Amino acid sequence: MRVLILGGSGFVGRAVADEAVRRGDDVTVFNRGTKALPYGVRALTGDRLGDLGVLRTGTWDTVVDTWSARGDAVRRTAELLSGRAGHYAYVSSRSVYAGTGHGKAEQAPLVGPDDDGYAGDKLRGELGAAVFDGPVLLARAGLILGPYEDVGRLPWWLNRLARGGPTLAPGPRDLGLQYIDARDLAVFLLDTAARRVAGAFDLVSRPGHTTMGELLDIGNEVTGGRALLRWVDPAVIEAAGIEPWTQLPIYLPPGDLHTFLHQGDVSKAYGEGLVCRPVRETVEDTWAWLRGLPEGAPQRADRPRVGLDPQIEQKVLAGDFGA
Known part of the structure; x- marks a missing residue:
């Protein structure tokens, strides 16, 4: 295929570029040119919020758009590329759903178009993509992990485990996790583009693809086995004022938010061919990538740094909050 990636040098866009090149596709990336390019791509330089001149000519079989900020930027490219591309895939987010207490998967209610913040930005991106005059796929990804991650969730855990010593492990140990490796997301995007599949898809692994215990055990193993995992009850974590997801990346305690983010119905995506690799492969490959940096x-400028202050961790492990 002739593939145009709007982005292509960061996390998900990089995974799509690498996979498309591996397949032998003709790959073009459009971005500001501030990062190293993936091997084997052709680069067009411009700005999503400014000059789109280099996109005014050319034809492609599919467009993959990873934009996560202002939705009007997605609308501009969807309009500009209409008639010159066969398919448009927008990488959205499961954050577009309103609330957490639903089990309707892709048919669940969405946030309002005036909603502030990330969820609203992603919904406005979806609405922008909808003006494209061909099939549009909305890839509503959940938690995304893997090499080139620029949010810092799995990298933080791997670096913490590599430091070793007594390590706060948020319980329960058998807490199920649902996520997608960016490379599996890339495969799905390109496979569905080839078939011109349209519609919204929740894209994460099946519930219970791994557990918090398995993730940290494998992480500890691949980083040298120096960490002594100390499993801490969610009530103690709450009493210590520790924020799940941000101070303890990936982790959410049992409850409505965990149910929403880690027990979602992904039967539609699996019915369309989604395959998620084993957690060990994601962890090993992410650590191998990290060791070469x-x-x-890398850290996205529009996302806060994640991770737990070592002093707070020590206080919890010392029993200052009832551990």
Whole structure:
């Protein structure tokens, strides 16, 4: 295929570019040119919020759009590329759903178009993509992990485990996790683009694809086995004022939010061919990538740094909050 990636040098866009090149596709990336390019792509330089001149000519079989900020940027490219591309895939988010107490998967109510923040931005991106005059796929991804992650969730855990010593492990140990490796997301996007599949898809692994215990055990193993995992009850974590998801990345305690993010119905995506690799492969490959970065993992400027203050961790493990 002739693939145009709007982005293509960051996390998900990089995974799509790498997979498309591996398949032998003709790959073009459009971005500001501030990061190193994936191997084997052709680069067009411009700005989603400014000059789109280089996109005014050319034809493609599919467009993959990873934009996560202002929805009007997605609308501009969807309009501009109409008639010159066969398919448009917008990488959205399960955050577009309103509330957490639903089990209707892709038919669940959405946030309002005036909603502030990330969820509203993603919904406005979906509405922008909808003006494209061909089939549009809305890839509503959940938690995304894997090499090139620029949010810092799995990299933070792997670096913490590599430091070793007594390590706060948020319980329960058998707490199920649902996520997608960026490379599996890339495969799905390209496979469905080839068939011009349209519609919204929740894209994460099946519930219970791994557990918090398995994730940290494998992480500890691949980073050298120096961490002594100390499993801490969710009530103690709450009493210590520790924020799940941000201070303890990936983790959410049992409850409505965990049910929504880690027990979602993904039967539609699996019916369309989604395949998720084993957690060990994601962890091992992410650690191998991290070890090759002299300056550490990249960090998106529009996302806060994640992770737990070592002093707070020590206080919890010392029993200051009833551990």
